[in-house]
Amino acid sequence: MTTAALVRAPEPRPMQLIERLSGPLTRRTIVPIAILMTVVVGVGDRLTGVELPFTLLYVLPIGLAAWYRDRAFGLAVSALATACIGVSLVHDGLSTLGIVWNGSGAVLLFFAVTWCVDQLHAYVERERAQRRMAIDQLRHAERLNVIGTLAAGVAHELGTPLNVIAGCAEILAEDSSDLTVHRRTTMILDQVSRVSAIIRHLLDFGHRGGVARGDVELGTLASATVEMLQSTARKRGAQIVLEPGPPVHVSGNVSELEQVLSNLILNGLQAMERGGTVRVTTRVENRADHPEACLVVEDQGHGISAADRPRIFDPFFTTKDVGEGTGLGLAVSYGIVRDHDGSIEVESQPGRGSTFTVVLPLRA
């Protein structure tokens, strides 16, 4: 199912009902409700002559219910149900056997109802999370498309003037024997080539497709890329470790996928100011009932803060120092992986490191 279809799909009705019912029950309201229910049941027991320990049967689950926020609704409802049944049953007979019988029946029912409502609640939560993720991805993809088109246009317009600026600087340098002029024109040319590099990145980002695809073995690709970046890692006092894995074949463009992996590894290295290890793993994982190729890059860096998390794939978003990064690496990587019908997943614990997982369809 495409993300667009996911977003348009109407909410199933049972879920709406559950959401509406559980709406007022928050962590703040559930505790007073639980206490109130316990008091009511306790008073009822007292009036009907049943001993207090019976009431305590309800106190524990309701207390637990209040403790687990996500399950609060399920537990509270079932506790209420069993409490009512329990109170009505004790009116009929107060023999020890009756109390034990009613008590265990109530407890069984309690857990049965809890389990059912809990399952429903978890289902609703799962669906909502998936929907949120789909909408986020769709929004992000749309934004990237717009930015890509815009960037390509801007980059295109800048090509000619940049060319002329560089040309003029070159002519000045050729015509003059003045050292200062040479220094200044060299500066102009350096800056022009810097802008040109950014433009090339932007164009890569804005327009792709039609690039030759072939069989790519992720392990081979990873080992070549790791080899290439090992000296960079050593200079930063870090190391890159490639975990050996079974061969994983995908259909793709080698140089583009290499670009993705080297971007991820370089980001990892740059995130580890005090050195450490970037771990690269290739494997096949079962996701949503079918196997997919995974390329995992794990660093021990400073991690990504929750505030930065939604923006890391946006073009020009960077937390690196000026001159360290253009903020295009991850955006370009995202574009490449998207063109390969894959996705990039991120897990991060601020202060402990981040894990980027590139998920790609296996080669048929």
Next chain:
Amino acid sequence: MEPSRRKLVIADDSPEMRWFVRSAIGAEFREVVEAANGRELLWTLLRSRFAAKDLDHRDLVITDLCMPAYDGLEVLDAWGDREHRVPTILITAFPSEEIRQRARELKVIVLAKPFSRAALRQALDDTTRDPR
């Protein structure tokens, strides 16, 4: 010294860019013709053919890809230099794989903007070393 080459045709909608190309390699040609858009380029190319002064390997056509009226590749296609006798350089800020592919089919050298004067001279040399 007499320039070794005959005619240089420069097509670009930016006068500055035309000046840049002319200043870099114009001295090597006896005649330089400029075109400000695709239509002018097409007319220049066709006129030289009708005037029985058809271009050949001693000439050079440098054209921008994105131009008003027709784009560079459209013109080259319509011009139909089937034997690829005339050395041709296509300049573009945006050398996508598709454009490179079409350029290969037309046997045209692609030069990505921005390029230096040295790169332009190098491309000119390449056209000489690769006689059509």
